[in-house]
Amino acid sequence: MSLHDLPAVHQECGDCPIRHRAVCARCESDELARLEQIKYYRSYQSGQTIIWSGDRMDFVASVVTGIATLTQTMEDGRRQMVGLLLPSDFVGRPGRNSAAYDVTATTDVVMCCFRKRPFEEMMSQTPHIAHRLLEMTLDELDAAREWMLLLGRKTAREKIASLVAIIARRDASLSLRRSKGEMVVDLPLTREEMADYLGLTLETVSRQISALKRDGVISLEGKRHVTIPDFDRLLEEAGDDTDGGLLI
Amino acid sequence: MSLHDLPAVHQECGDCPIRHRAVCARCESDELARLEQIKYYRSYQSGQTIIWSGDRMDFVASVVTGIATLTQTMEDGRRQMVGLLLPSDFVGRPGRNSAAYDVTATTDVVMCCFRKRPFEEMMSQTPHIAHRLLEMTLDELDAAREWMLLLGRKTAREKIASLVAIIARRDASLSLRRSKGEMVVDLPLTREEMADYLGLTLETVSRQISALKRDGVISLEGKRHVTIPDFDRLLEEAGDDTDGGLLI
DNA sequence: CGTGTGCTTGATTTGTATCAACCTGAGTGG
């Protein structure tokens, strides 16, 4: 699985998989044409660091396919993941030129990049982009605040249940299958990455996954493939309001 | 100190204390005039709840004076503060009509409110407001992510040191006094509120404040008035990069 | 077949929560 196996992507915005969710979602066809001119794709292998915290950033980008993480690291090596970047998520901050976090590909990732200058120019001229970016940023802020509750107040067991629930919910919303019955998810993260996301150690993550399995809240096939027989039960274990809170 | 003692505020935007920092910071005088027409002030007493989570929100607002908190509460009563609202901070989310968090005044607070509909209309017409709001939201997102690191990975002692450092830094940036020597801060929060912000119990907060005092990192006069003899020492205790990281 | 990465499980330690008592200062009312 070397770099050369990754497809040399060249795609029309019209049939882009994230066309209706990304920062360009609201663009008219003429605006899209302008974006199309300044965009370029980049591929990253699983495990590769896309951006180092502190680095000069002269582009912004959307995740097209794959999953990346946003992490902060303290001097002594303690790490905290502060965001999970899924297809359509936006990377980079207009108006700032150095990265605040490490961005790492946890699967093979394809990004749709824009050089920062032209993108900022376009943003100031086409309100559709700025407006969509505001909307996406507000969503991320809500997600970050939900995560603050998890990090500050939830038990290890609740943290794991919450993570599984969130991943399952996202999968369901992406694939649009609203299965009443059991849900099936593939965890996109290693135990260590989960630990970094949840503010735990990898041992605790492992133990709590085992415990949830033992108690029948989830069942596992291999280390990544999870079946959720009863989603409401999982939400209870997560300590969330049972009403589901689909604010979207 | 009843409601009637609070001044009936009526102010020109031109000499508003948050004119250059709030959502209206970038507005031209004609835009400001329009805003002036749709704005109104509201006052809240210390301790009063400004907005309940889940409530219908038909206005957005800026904090003019005072301090408010944003908190989330779990069914069993566990609470996590997810934001501290200082003068110029924005409350409410254009494009959503129910509140996601409780907003509470921790001091007497004056808010500059706009009915949501007219504000959203103005936003779609004047890019200056939308642009400034994006900028503020991105800043809040960064702050939330910094807090995620604190909640997930810092020790109780580091959490307290971080909180004091952040409050001190903000005070210094507001009053523009760049004192080389000792800094003086008044904590705007009770021990319990600090605990809710830091993901601790109030007992642990109290103990760690005592410990930092005992070790000479801070000194206390009363329960709220803090003197910081050596700010770099405090940053070390906070576990932060010592370079200060003034990204602003 | 050996090596290594990701993961699990066990034993022990430790930092923080919990339970509980008491202190302090401000406000209240007799």
Add this chain to the structure above:
DNA sequence: CCACTCAGGTTGATACAAATCAAGCACACG
């Protein structure tokens, strides 16, 4: 004016959840 109350805070003893230290398993890969 003093006794009372009460909210906010401190401090101590103990319990417990998660971290740490440690061993070993399972599977992929050269």
